[in-house]
Amino acid sequence: MGSTMHLAISLNIAATDGQDVLDFGQISAFVRKTEAAGVDMVIISDSADKPSSSPFEATTLLAALATVTDKIGLVAGASTLAHQPYNLARRFASLDIISHGRIGWNATTAQNPREAANFSRPEGFSDDDFRRRAREFIDIVRLLWIGWEHDALLFDKASGRFHDPDKMHPADFTGEFFSVRGPLNVARSPQDVPVLVMSGLAGTELDFASRRADVVLLDKLEPSGARATCDEIKRRAHEAGRDPVTIKVLAMADAGPEHDGRGLEDLCLSSGCDGIVLTVQPRAAALEALVERLLPDLKRHGFAKAKPGKTLRDRLGLSEDSKP
Amino acid sequence: MSARQMKLGLFLWATGHHIAAWRHPDAHVTAGIDIDHYIALAQTAEAAKFDMVFCEDAAGLREANVNIASQTSRSIGFEPISLLSALAAQTERIGLVSTASTSYNEPYGLARMFASLDNLSGGRAGWNLVTSASPIEAANFGATGLRPHADRYARAREFATVIIGLWNRRAAGHDGESFSVRDPLDIPPSPQGAPVMVQAGASDDGKDLAARTADVVFSAAQTFEDAKAFYDDLKGRLAAYGRQPDDVKIMPGVAPIVAATKAEAQAKYDALQELIPDDVGVALLSSYLSISDLGRYPIDGQLPELPESEGMKSRQALVIEQARRDGLSIRELARYFAGARGHWRVVGTAEQIADELQARFEGGAADGFNVMPSWFPGELDAFATLVVPELQRRGLFRRDYEGRTLREHLGLKRPI
Numbered sequence A: 001m002g003s004t005m006h007l008a009i010s011l012n013i014a015a016t017d018g019q020d021v022l023d024f025g026q027i028s029a030f031v032r033k034t035e036a037a038g039v040d041m042v043i044i045s046d047s048a049d050k051p052s053s054s055p056f057e058a059t060t061l062l063a064a065l066a067t068v069t070d071k072i073g074l075v076a077g078a079s080t081l082a083h084q085p086y087n088l089a090r091r092f093a094s095l096d097i098i099s100h101g102r103i104g105w106n107a108t109t110a111q112n113p114r115e116a117a118n119f120s121r122p123e124g125f126s127d128d129d130f131r132r133r134a135r136e137f138i139d140i141v142r143l144l145w146i147g148w149e150h151d152a153l154l155f156d157k158a159s160g161r162f163h164d165p166d167k168m169h170p171a172d173f174t175g176e177f178f179s180v181r182g183p184l185n186v187a188r189s190p191q192d193v194p195v196l197v198m199s200g201l202a203g204t205e206l207d208f209a210s211r212r213a214d215v216v217l218l219d220k221l222e223p224s225g226a227r228a229t230c231d232e233i234k235r236r237a238h239e240a241g242r243d244p245v246t247i248k249v250l251a252m253a254d255a256g257p258e259h260d261g262r263g264l265e266d267l268c269l270s271s272g273c274d275g276i277v278l279t280v281q282p283r284a285a286a287l288e289a290l291v292e293r294l295l296p297d298l299k300r301h302g303f304a305k306a307k308p309g310k311t312l313r314d315r316l317g318l319s320e321d322s323k324p
Numbered sequence B: 001m002s003a004r005q006m007k008l009g010l011f012l013w014a015t016g017h018h019i020a021a022w023r024h025p026d027a028h029v030t031a032g033i034d035i036d037h038y039i040a041l042a043q044t045a046e047a048a049k050f051d052m053v054f055c056e057d058a059a060g061l062r063e064a065n066v067n068i069a070s071q072t073s074r075s076i077g078f079e080p081i082s083l084l085s086a087l088a089a090q091t092e093r094i095g096l097v098s099t100a101s102t103s104y105n106e107p108y109g110l111a112r113m114f115a116s117l118d119n120l121s122g123g124r125a126g127w128n129l130v131t132s133a134s135p136i137e138a139a140n141f142g143a144t145g146l147r148p149h150a151d152r153y154a155r156a157r158e159f160a161t162v163i164i165g166l167w168n169r170r171a172a173g174h175d176g177e178s179f180s181v182r183d184p185l186d187i188p189p190s191p192q193g194a195p196v197m198v199q200a201g202a203s204d205d206g207k208d209l210a211a212r213t214a215d216v217v218f219s220a221a222q223t224f225e226d227a228k229a230f231y232d233d234l235k236g237r238l239a240a241y242g243r244q245p246d247d248v249k250i251m252p253g254v255a256p257i258v259a260a261t262k263a264e265a266q267a268k269y270d271a272l273q274e275l276i277p278d279d280v281g282v283a284l285l286s287s288y289l290s291i292s293d294l295g296r297y298p299i300d301g302q303l304p305e306l307p308e309s310e311g312m313k314s315r316q317a318l319v320i321e322q323a324r325r326d327g328l329s330i331r332e333l334a335r336y337f338a339g340a341r342g343h344w345r346v347v348g349t350a351e352q353i354a355d356e357l358q359a360r361f362e363g364g365a366a367d368g369f370n371v372m373p374s375w376f377p378g379e380l381d382a383f384a385t386l387v388v389p390e391l392q393r394r395g396l397f398r399r400d401y402e403g404r405t406l407r408e409h410l411g412l413k414r415p416i
């Protein structure tokens, strides 16, 4: 098994205090510097319990970032409450095409009361309903992403066939919460399915994540707790018939001054995780400190060495042909 | 103050507006999976000083019959808000307008998306409100089918009220028939205050909603008389909402085919028409007439009597009127219609096209035009390099941007 230690950065643009809001120039400059430093992916989220003052929503920001970067993976958080599966599947498939296969979806699995109140669901869902609905949502999105076969588009001007009608498949999904006919009106994307990231998991979601997720982010745990959870995820993935190397578990850590390259290397090795995710505050000074101080130190300790690959899946070692 | 000048939008659609555009030898056939193609188109339009690029949208396939659909390039493309967010980073001045449905979105979510696009672009975003008339879209959002026209518009009115309230930071808290929203919008305003509101409905409900809430109205009109009647009708509705005629810009669609001589332009048009398969033309016509079985009528006969549509009432009426007026057979009508979906088609030299545009602009039938190139990139390039300079020479169109935001380009007030 390869022992690449992956390195991701998590930037919650909604966590601003309104004093020091990042503009697009600052965010794109930061992402480009992390790209140059070999970071595997940046995870952008924009949802918070409190109102934010960020000028951006995560998926739109991702589209703009995709045009000014060319290697780094780009992941956006989007909740199953604030979107419809058809719309969200279109959005991420489009982003994957725009970025030439560098996109991931961080599917938030916890119900945010603020979203419920603003998305015409004042009463919210029971925890159990919310979970079942979220699973159904994620399954539909995946189904929509693979509705077009790889070679469905013919572009044959002479015969007049743009695509092969037999290679376009509706989803025809009828479930407990959603009914979606499909197919998607977006082509098969370069990664087939954008990378599915899940985080903030407990109990039953851990099981679902073990079956479905490509990347699991572990909340700031002690190395021993991280080790147990990481082993548990890999075990359940194996039970579900997956090769455990196709699910990457990353331990989250704060990018603050209390951490250095050695400590984070220890965290990664002792937890048995596939890498780490650094959470950084959306403030100019914090971004600068990360780029100037921590990234070079992490590089010295063996992080950020993954081969870029063509897609984010390649880079994370998730695609079939990139398995060792 | 300088003389009144026309507004120009670039209407993007797949490989071009002509249904057979993708079969043109020089058409960029992979448009639907090529972001660089769209960046190039937007940059061309920006270099020509267009006010905006505009993306249509449907949350589903355009055509249910897979055999027909597979002979067009319209079944795949980019989700437009993602597309325009990408273009925001690759352009500086041009407006970025996307369609989005009030039937399959929530106002808080859409308010965030467009506010974000507005900030990414420094105040260049606009939203084309549509209620979505297609049962194909409806089936992607539940099992209950397309809702009746009046219900869709009731929801759209509430949607517009909520989203305008959110963008303009009016007191929060909405608890209505279709939506409830507790908090103010959590995304700050862009330099233009709020995204530009665009609409293209032409039914009575549609026109009333536009008169109440739109900054820009797109329309489809064949003749000068139709365009003028629509223009006067819509502007006439504004006073009831306390608005001035100039508060709304009316921009009918125009599908130009331009060349150095009229004969050359006509030859270009004829060659494109030859590329339309009959079944595709008839199917497209059927979808705008909201009937499913036009194919069982003799193709060289006349249109049958049709019940009034629950879908696009306005476009159905326009098609039927044209068929009766010109005595067209189904085949002729289908071919004609496939060229620009009922929009105004002009074929000629730059001077002739400028004459036509000028006549509608100065005759009180348009404030500008939504330009619909037949295929990309060729017909956009032709319009940008031949027609735009002619309009500039006549003082009818800007030589450079004066403002930074879409509202400034369009001469619209900031929202209050």
Ligand SMILES: Cc1cc2nc3c(=O)[nH]c(=O)nc-3n(C[C@H](O)[C@H](O)[C@H](O)COP(=O)(O)O)c2cc1C
Pocket (backbone or CB within 6 Å): B055, B056, B057, B058, B099, B129, B130, B131, B132, B133, B199, B200, B201, B202, B203, B204, B205, B206, B207, B218, B219, B220, B253, B311, B312, B313, B314, B315, B370
């Ligand atoms: C220029 C133009 C562009 C339009 N774009 C769209 C579109 O992208 N998606 C859509 O569903 N309808 C589109 N429409 C249709 C109308 O917005 C409207 O929904 C339709 O005409 C039905 O409303 P009505 O019955 O009020 O006319 C467009 C119409 C025009 C004139």
